[in-house]
Amino acid sequence: MGKVMFAIAAAIALSGCASSPVQSVPTDVENGPGHVAAELKRLEPLVAKGDAEAEYRLGHMYSHGEGVPKDAAKALVLYRASAAQGDADGENALGVSYYKGEGVPEDLDQAIAHYWQAAAQGNAKAEYNLGFNYLRGTGLPLDPTEAAKWFKLSAAQGYVLAEYQLGWMYDEGVGVERDNTLALKWYRAAAAQGDPDAENNLGLMYDDGRGVPRSVEQAMAWYRQAAQKGSVKAMNNLAIVYRFGDQGQPTDYGQAVFWYSKSAEQDNSKAENNLGVMYEEGLGVAKDMQRAVALYRSAAAQSYGEAQANLGRLYEYGIGVERDYAQAFRWYSAGAKQGVGSAENGLGAMYANGEGVAKNEVAAEKLFRSAAAHGSSGGLLNIAKAYFVGVNHPANPAAGYALAYVVADMKDAPSDAASVRDSMRKELNAEQLAKITGLIERMRQQDPLAVLDGEARN
Numbered sequence: 001m002g003k004v005m006f007a008i009a010a011a012i013a014l015s016g017c018a019s020s021p022v023q024s025v026p027t028d029v030e031n032g033p034g035h036v037a038a039e040l041k042r043l044e045p046l047v048a049k050g051d052a053e054a055e056y057r058l059g060h061m062y063s064h065g066e067g068v069p070k071d072a073a074k075a076l077v078l079y080r081a082s083a084a085q086g087d088a089d090g091e092n093a094l095g096v097s098y099y100k101g102e103g104v105p106e107d108l109d110q111a112i113a114h115y116w117q118a119a120a121q122g123n124a125k126a127e128y129n130l131g132f133n134y135l136r137g138t139g140l141p142l143d144p145t146e147a148a149k150w151f152k153l154s155a156a157q158g159y160v161l162a163e164y165q166l167g168w169m170y171d172e173g174v175g176v177e178r179d180n181t182l183a184l185k186w187y188r189a190a191a192a193q194g195d196p197d198a199e200n201n202l203g204l205m206y207d208d209g210r211g212v213p214r215s216v217e218q219a220m221a222w223y224r225q226a227a228q229k230g231s232v233k234a235m236n237n238l239a240i241v242y243r244f245g246d247q248g249q250p251t252d253y254g255q256a257v258f259w260y261s262k263s264a265e266q267d268n269s270k271a272e273n274n275l276g277v278m279y280e281e282g283l284g285v286a287k288d289m290q291r292a293v294a295l296y297r298s299a300a301a302q303s304y305g306e307a308q309a310n311l312g313r314l315y316e317y318g319i320g321v322e323r324d325y326a327q328a329f330r331w332y333s334a335g336a337k338q339g340v341g342s343a344e345n346g347l348g349a350m351y352a353n354g355e356g357v358a359k360n361e362v363a364a365e366k367l368f369r370s371a372a373a374h375g376s377s378g379g380l381l382n383i384a385k386a387y388f389v390g391v392n393h394p395a396n397p398a399a400g401y402a403l404a405y406v407v408a409d410m411k412d413a414p415s416d417a418a419s420v421r422d423s424m425r426k427e428l429n430a431e432q433l434a435k436i437t438g439l440i441e442r443m444r445q446q447d448p449l450a451v452l453d454g455e456a457r458n
Contacts, residue, residue, distance in 0.1 A: 036061075036066055036067035037067055039057075039061075039067070040058075040061065040067045040068065043057055043058045043061075044058070047078070050081070050085070052081075052082045052085035052086070052087035052090060053082070053087060053089070055078045055079075055081045055082035055085075055087070055090060056078070056079065056082040056087055056089045056090040056093060058078050059074075059075040059076075059077075059078030059079045059082065059090070059093060060075070060093065062074045062075040062078065063075035063093070063097075063102065072097070072102040072103035073103045074103075075093075075097070075102070075103060076094070076097050076102070076103035076104055078090075079093045079094040079097060080094060082094075083114065083117070086121075088117075088118040088121040088122070088123035088126065089118070089123065089125070091114045091115075091117040091118035091121075091123070091126065092114065092115060092118035092123050092125050092126040092129065094114045095110070095111045095112070095113070095114030095115040095118065095126065095129065096111070096129070098110040098111035098114065099111035099129075099139075108133075108138060108139035109139065111139060112130075112133060112139045112140060114126075115129045115130050115133070116130070119150075119153075122153075122157075124153075124154045124157040124158075124159035124162065125154070125159065127150045127151075127153045127154035127157075127159075127162070128150070128151065128154040128159055128161055128162045128165070130150045131146075131147040131148070131149075131150030131151040131154065131162065131165065132147070134146045134147035134150065135147035135165075135174075135175070143175075144169070144174050144175030145175045145176075146175075147169075147175050148166070148169055148174075148175035148176050151165045151166050151169065152166060155186065155189070158189075158193075160189075160190050160193040160194075160195050161190075161195075163186045163187075163189040163190035163193070163195070163198070164186070164187065164190035164195050164197055164198045164201075166182075166186040167182075167183050167184075167185070167186035167187035167189075167190060167198060167201065168183075168201065170182040170183035170186065171183035171187075171201065171205075180205070180210045180211030181211055183201075183205070183210075183211065184202070184205060184211045184212065186198075187201050187202045187205070188202065191222070194229070196225075196226040196229040196230065196231040196234065197226070197231065197233075199222045199223075199225045199226035199229070199231070199234065200222065200223060200226040200231050200233050200234040200237065202222045203218075203219045203220070203221075203222030203223040203226065203234065203237060204219070204237070206218040206219040206222065207219035207237070207241075214247070215247070216241060216246045216247035216248070216249050217247070217248075217249070219237075219241065220238060220241055220249065222234075223235075223237045223238040223241070224238055227259065227262070232262075232263040232266045232268040232271065233263075233268070233270075235259045235260075235262045235263035235268070235271065236259070236260065236263045236268055236270050236271040236274065238259045239255070239256045239257075239258075239259035239260040239263065239271065239274065240256075240274070242255040242256040242259065243256035243260075243274070243278075243283070253278070253283045253284025253285075254284050256278065256283070256284055257275065257278055257283075257284040257285050260274050260275040260278065261275060264295065267298070267302070269298075269299040269302040269303075269304035269307065270299070270304065270306075272295045272296075272298050272299035272302075272304075272307065273295065273296060273299040273304055273306050273307040273310065275295050276291075276292045276293075276294075276295035276296045276299070276307070276310065277292070277310075279291045279292040279295065280292035280319075280320070289319065289320030290320065292320060293311075293314060293320045293321060295307075296310045296311050296314070297311065300331065300334070303334075303338070305334070305335040305338035305339070305340035305343060306335070306340055306342070308331045308332070308334040308335035308338075308340070308343060309331070309332065309335040309340050309342040309343035309346060310342075311327075311331040312327075312328045312329075312330075312331035312332035312335065312343060312346050312347070313328075313342075313346055315327040315328035315331065316328035316332075316346060316349075316350065316355070325350065325355050325356025325357075326356055328346070328350065328355075328356060329347070329350055329356040329357055331343075332344075332346045332347035332350065333347060336367065336370075339370075339374050340374065341370075341371040341372070341373075341374035341375045341376030341378075341379060342371070342376055342378065343371075344367045344368070344370045344371035344374065344376065344379065345367070345368060345371035345376045345378040345379040345382065347367050348363075348364040348365070348366075348367030348368045348371060348379065348382060349364070349382065351363045351364040351367065352364035352382070352391075361386075361391050361392055362392060364382075365383065365386060365391070365392050367379075368380075368382045368383050368386075369383065369449065372449060377407050377410045377412050377413050377414060377417070378414045380403060380406075380407045380448065380449070381403075381404060381407045381413075381414055381416075381417055381420060383403065383449065383452070384400045384401070384403035384404040384407060384420075384424075385400065385404070385420065386400070387399050387400035387403065387452060388400025388401060388404070388424055396455060397424070397427065397428055397432055398428065398432040398433075398435045398436055398439065398455075399439060399452050399455040400424065401421065401424040401425060401428060401432075401436060402435075402436050402439035402440045402443055402452075403443060403448055403452055404417065404420050404421040404424055405421050405436070405440050406440060406443045406444060406448055407421075408420075408421045439451065439455070
């Protein structure tokens with residue numbers, strides 16, 4: 001059975017779930033050394049008088065090294081003093097110190113206890129932190145529904161991280177019913193406060209047309225806004241639009257390389273993989289296999305499955321590296337364990353051909369089917385070939401050809417799909433050709449493998 005070169009999918013990045021527990025960050029102190037020095041001068045006499053809010057604020061400055069040397073022990077003393085007077089920000093900050101083990105041994109029970117004390121006073125940051133711990137199951141039972149309850153309380157007070165988090169939960173249907181309208185509402189609220197993760201995810205909703213009319217122009221505007229604030233996911237997403245072009249936005253390989261590079265510089269594995277594709281194919285840059293391999297390696301070392309699949313392909317075919325079936329098998333296997341269709345397809349081809357592993361056509365078909373379920377058109381094409389010639393099944397040339405025909409029309413069809421289809425057609429007789437039209441239409445309208453398997457049973 002022939003091997004299939006597979007398309008390399010660009011990875012769009014959804015900004016994910018909760019940020020780490022947070023302290024209450026003072027927002028009424030302007031940035032700059034002069035302003036920080038003035039705030040320090042203002043706080044010190046108040047702390048000497050035992051002012052709870054000042055104790056918290058000065059503790060925050062020591063915790064973050066703002067105008068003073070960073071000193072977790074001094075911050076802890078000040079947080080304790082503030083919390084002892086019932087200050088909610090001090091209680092929450094003390095909880096964060098225990099959570100992170102800053103100035104004190106890490107103690108999740110103590111962290112949660114202080115969060116509860118602060119949340120009982122309606123402290124939005126403590127409410128967020130309780131939600132975080134319920135969502136992650138750290139120090140509290142894993143309970144996304146309870147997490148959503150606390151995020152709602154925090155978001156109702158306008159706390160930006162909670163607003164973003166609620167948007168994500170409604171977007172993904174975690175702890176709440178999936179609801180695009182509410183996802184948009186909370187992403188917009190967080191974006192209005194400048195949150196780059198919310199801006200990136202708003203871009204994705206416009207990119208996909210979820211809850212809003214699809215608009216690549218709006219998607220790019222949100223991606224750009226987030227990217228300019230340092231969001232590596234937004235940089236990658238913006239690059240993808242430039243790479244492929246869409247809805248009136250022309251392809252611009254130079255801009256794609258620029259934004260992939262900005263994201264990859266910060267070790268974003270998806271961007272490293274996507275930039276590797278640009279160097280491998282010579283798009284917007286001079287073709288450079290050495291650079292492509294290095295980028296794939298870096299992304300694969302971060303366990304990014306698409307990059308692992310790409311390394312497997314390079315080693316299988318000896319592209320930019322010495323052909324090495326053992327290395328190909330290793331990297332395909334790593335990607336396949338993560339459910340990456342292209343890796344499963346490549347691994348299946350190695351089993352089908354007995355390359356680097358004992359030939360096993362049953363294992364090959366199992367991998368091809370899994371690859372197809374994970375979106376690999378190459379997996380479908382290899383199954384078509386198996387049915388056409390009768391591998392693991394009685395030969396059914398008409399059904400195999402019909403599936404190859406459907407695959408060849410796919411947007412991400414393997415490069416050899418059309419030639420495979422055409423060579424199959426030349427071997428069909430009139431009776432087989434008569435069956436094809438109906439089969440092709442059913443495969444287009446239904447699950448093509450279900451139709452194929454139904455034909456095999458008839």
